[in-house]
Amino acid sequence: MEDEQSFSDICGGRLALQRRFYSPSCLEFSLSCPRITLRSLTAVTCTVWLAAYGLFTLCENSMILSAAIFITLLGLLGYLHFVKIDHETLLIIDSLGIQMTSSYASGKESTTFIEMGQVNDVVINEAIYMQKVIYYLCILLKDPVEPHGISQVVPLFQSAKPRLDCLIEVYRSCQDILAHQKATSTSL
C-alpha cells in the first residue's frame, strides 16, 4: 500500500513523502529532496568560466581554460556522487530494527542499520540551526552500561530537513510500531 504526500522543508523547497505500508510490522518512508535546478548549474558554470577567462586574459596561458573545464566536470561529478542527496529512506521493521538509507544523485547508496535492541525511543527534538530553530526527528540509542540512559542521538532526514507536519506523520507511525515492539518484548 503506497501513498504520496507533498510537504515543504525548512527553506521552503518542495519535498515528497512516500509511505509504503508492507505489513503491520514493516513500514517504509521515503523523502525526496528538491533536485538540482538548471538555473543553479548554469550559474555556477558561468562563474567558473568567467573567472577562468579573466585569468586567461591576464596570463595568456591556454592551460587555464582546459583546467577550468576539468575542474567544472570533476566538481560536478564529485558533487553528484558525494554531496547531493536525492532521497532518504527510513525502513522500520518490528523486532528487527530501523534502517536509514541515503541515495545520492549519482546512484550511490549509503545505509545504516540500527538493531531494535539498541533503540530506546524515537523523538522529535528542537535545535538551533544557524539563525533558525528547527525540529528534527531522531533515534535515541540505549546505553549498554545503564539500562535507562541514552548513549547516542542519531538524527534522521538530515539533508531533506522537513518541517514539523511531515515529522509528525513519520513520528506517529514509528511510535505505533515501537509501542507494539515494546508490548511484545515485555510480555516475553
Added chain:
Amino acid sequence: MGLVSRGAAEAGLGAASAVDRPGPPDAVPNPTPTPPAEGADPGSSRPSMVLKAFFPTCCASADSGLLVGRWVPEQSSAVVLAVVHFPFIPIQVKELLAQVQQASQVGVTVLGTWCHRRQEPEESLGHFLEGLGAIFSHKPWFQLCRERGSKSWSCKATHWQGPASPAASGEDQVMLIFYDQRKVLLSQLHPPTALPNRQAGDTTASAGGLAAVFDTVARSEALFQSDRFDEGPVRLSHWQSEGMEASILVELAKWAAGPVCLFLACLLSLISAASACRVFKLWPLSFIWSKLSTCEQLRHRLEQLTLIFSTQKAESPAQLMRKANMLVSVLLDVALGLMLLSWLHRKDLIGQLADALIPVADHVAEELQHLLQWLMGAPAGLKMNRALDQVLGRFFLYHIHLWISYIHLMSPFIERILWHVGLSACLGLTVALSILSDIIALLTFHIYCFYVYGARLYCLKIHGLSSLWRLFRGKKWNVLRQRVDSCSYDLDQLRLLVVAVQGLIHLLVDLINSLPLYSLGLRLCRPYRLAAGVKFRVLEHETGRPLRLLMQINPLPYSRVVHTYRLPTCGCHPKHSWGSLCRKLFFGELIYPWRQRGNKQD
C-alpha cells in the same frame, strides 16, 4: 517410526497463511494487561508475536525436507542452516545433529519442515508433517512452504500442544529474512566503536541480535562438510552441497608453508642474534646506529618478518589480518625496490649522480658564502650589530670551508658507495628511501648546524616578542631586552627546503610502513569479508503472505579499514604529522631529522 518415503512429501501442504487465532492462555503468563496491538483480536491475551526465520538463499530451490538450524529464544528468531531431504531415518538425523553440536558448540536442532511443491496441496500431508513434529519436538515448529516456479511463500509457526488438542495450538506471524550463507560465513562483523565491550572472539554465541546470526553460521562449519556426492546416511542441502570449494594453489601453499616458515624462522633468528652481539653495543657505534633511520627501518622489517614467519598460528582474525597486511606490505616494498633498481641501472643514473655531486656541492657552498658576505655587510640597507655579524658570519664561513674539504676528500669513493647503496634497494623501497634520507642528512650536516643556530636565535626572538606583547597588553612582566637584533636572519630557503624534504621522506616511509594493504585489497575485491553491519531490502510482498526480506552485508568504509588495521610503526615521530611539521617550522622549534628514542609513545 521407520523410513519416511519421499513420495508422500510430493503432495502439498495446506497453504494456510499466517493468521493469529485466539489461543488459550498458554505457557507465557502475562500478568500485566497489555493494550491490544494492531491486528490482534480484542479478546486475545497476548499481542501477536512476530518470529523471524533466517533462511539461506541457496536452499530456496531445494527439495522438500526438514529444516535444521538454531533457535535463538532471546531474539525469537530461527537461523536455518541446512535442509535434510527425504528419505531419512530420524535416529540418524539426531545422531548427526548431536555430532555437529559437540564439534561446534552450537545448539543445532530440527526446527521444522520445508515443502517445495508443484501443485495444489493435499490434506494427507498435513497429518504426516504433524507427525514429524511429534518425533522432533521443538517449540515453535516452523512449516515453510513454497510453490515451485512462483514467488509465493507461506510459513507458519505453531506451538505444539500435544496430540490431544491439535486445534488449540497458537500460531505466530513469521517474517522471512533471506541471507547469503557463503558471504555470512566468511564475513567478519565490525561493531561500531561506541560499544567497547564487544569482542570478536566471544566464546558464547549470545552476542546481541545479528551478531548471533553471524556467529551461528560461522561456527557451524562441521555441518557443511558433507555434500550431495557423499554416500552418508543423511542428505543435506546447504551452500556447499554442490561440492566443497577448494583451490589447488591454496592447498599447496598451506602444505609448503610449514617447512618454509621453519627454515626462514631459523634464518631470521640467526640474523637477529648476529645483530644483537656485543660489538654493536659500544658507545660510538650504538649512538650512530640509533640515529640512522636506515638501521631503524631494517630493524623494523626484521621484526615484521619474524612475526610473519613465526611457526605458531594466528589466534584471532585480527592477528591473521595483521600478518597478512605485513606480508603484502613487505612484498610490495621489495617489488617497488627492484623496479627502482632496474630503472637506476638502465639509465646509469648512479654514475651521472656521482659526477654531478661535486659541482653541485661547490655551487651550494659558493652561494652560501655570497649570502653570508651580504649579511655581514648591510643587508637591504639595515644597520645591524656589526660585531655580532662578524662573529657569526666568520663562524659559518669556517663551517662551510670544513665541509667543502670533507666533500672533496670523499670524491673518489662516491660512485662506488652509491652503487653499493643502490643495491640495498633489493631489500625494499623503504630501505632505499631511508638510506637516501641518511645520505642527505650526512651531506647537509653543516646546513643543519646553521639551521639549529638560526632556529634557536629565532626562537629566542619570538619569545622576546611575545613577552613584549604581554607587556603591551598591560600585564606586568619582565622585559627581555633584545640584544640579538642581528638575528633578522630569515630562515634560508635552502635550509627550509632540506629540512622539509627530510621530514617528507620520513613521513612517506611511515606511510608505507603502516598502510594495511591486504585489508584495503580485501575491501576492494571481497567487500563482504569486512562487514560494518547489514542492510535489508523488502522483497515482493502480497497481502496475506508473510513478509520477506533480503539481508545483505554492508561493507566497512575505507577510513575505518585503515583505522582498525593500521600496522604499528616503530613508534618514531609521534609528533610528526604534516600539521605539526609546518607548525614547528613557523615557530622555530627544532625539527630532529633522525629518530628520537625517547618519544616512543604513539
